[in-house]
Amino acid sequence: LTPLALLRPLSSDLPPSIMSVMIALSMDYSLFMLTRFIENNAQQLTLQQNVEVVVLRTGSTISLSGLLVAIAYFGAVALPVENLRSAGLALGIAVVVAVVVNGALLPSMLLLAGRTLTTPLTLMSRPYGASRDRRDDAGAAASKDVWWWAAPHGQSTGLRRQGFWHWLMLHIGQRPLTAIFLLVVLFLPVLVQMPRIHASADAYAAVPMGMRSVATLRSLRQDFVVGRFDPMVVVISAAGGSPLDRARLD
Numbered sequence: 001l002t003p004l005a006l007l008r009p010l011s012s013d014l015p016p017s018i019m020s021v022m023i024a025l026s027m028d029y030s031l032f033m034l035t036r037f038i039e040n041n042a043q044q045l046t047l048q049q050n051v052e053v054v055v056l057r058t059g060s061t062i063s064l065s066g067l068l069v070a071i072a073y074f075g076a077v078a079l080p081v082e083n084l085r086s087a088g089l090a091l092g093i094a095v096v097v098a099v100v101v102n103g104a105l106l107p108s109m110l111l112l113a114g115r116t117l118t119t120p121l122t123l124m125s126r127p128y129g130a131s132r133d134r135r136d137d138a139g140a141a142a143s144k145d146v147w148w149w150a151a152p153h154g155q156s157t158g159l160r161r162q163g164f165w166h167w168l169m170l171h172i173g174q175r176p177l178t179a180i181f182l183l184v185v186l187f188l189p190v191l192v193q194m195p196r197i198h199a200s201a202d203a204y205a206a207v208p209m210g211m212r213s214v215a216t217l218r219s220l221r222q223d224f225v226v227g228r229f230d231p232m233v234v235v236i237s238a239a240g241g242s243p244l245d246r247a248r249l250d
Contacts, residue, residue, distance in 0.1 A: 010090065011083050018094045025069070025098040029062045033106050037114060051111045059103050066099035081208060 036058045040050040073095060076088020172179040184191070207214050 010086050014087055014090055017087065018090055021091055021094050022098045025066065025095060026102055029066075029098070029102040030106055032062060033058050033102070033110070037110055041115075047111065047114055051107050051114065054110065055103075055107050059107070062103060063099060066095050070095040070099075083207070083209065 033054050036054050037050055040053055045053065070092045073088045073092035076084050079085055079088070
């Protein structure tokens with residue numbers, strides 16, 4: 001972004017936004033490619049064939065997705081606000097970079113060490129209950145299941161054979177309210193602290209930087225660290241001195 005910064009002013013909170021977009025897109029695109037790669041491994045494709053399928057099929061989907069996202073960001077160049085134009089241009093470039101890097105680097109890594117990187121290394125990678133595959137469906141269905149986490153009758157052994165994550169996602173799909181409740185309970189300590197979090201980003205980043213009113217608000221905020229001007233009354237008077245309006249700033 002150095003050439004872009006030389007051509008137009010960039011907001012101070014734009015780099016975190018760029019990093020957020022690049023990290024999010026890189027995680028999604030890498031997950032798509034790795035998922036396709038592992039599926040092709042199950043079909044006994046050679047490493048070369050596997051990577052070619054990933055590039056031709058998943059790579060084309062990722063390229064189209066990134067192109068649409070980049071077009072949406074580049075569309076901000078037509079807006080009348082300088083900060084939004086700069087942000088749209090920078091974020092569009094970030095999307096293009098994320099697509100190019102993931103489309104070139106990840107297939108190269110998979111071609112170089114794909115089998116090693118996708119080899120199961122943890123217990124979670126093994127089929128859930130693999131040591132109990134000889135149990136019949138009747139015995140598995142008779143196990144003690146909690147009412148809100150029970151698998152459908154006759155499917156317990158089959159689900160365990162398909163893998164832990166498949167079993168978990170199927171139960172979440174069947175009991176979404178229970179999953180949401182458990183998720184809220186898990187993050188409850190963080191949610192309790194949310195009212196105490198104070199934003200440190202620039203509140204005037206999306207407004208024109210050349211406006212005198214914005215410059216006045218910035219100078220006033222230096223004297224009011226909390227960010228509020230209350231209690232203060234602004235009186236607008238005519239040339240003769242009679243008050244026209246009163247407005248309290250919150």
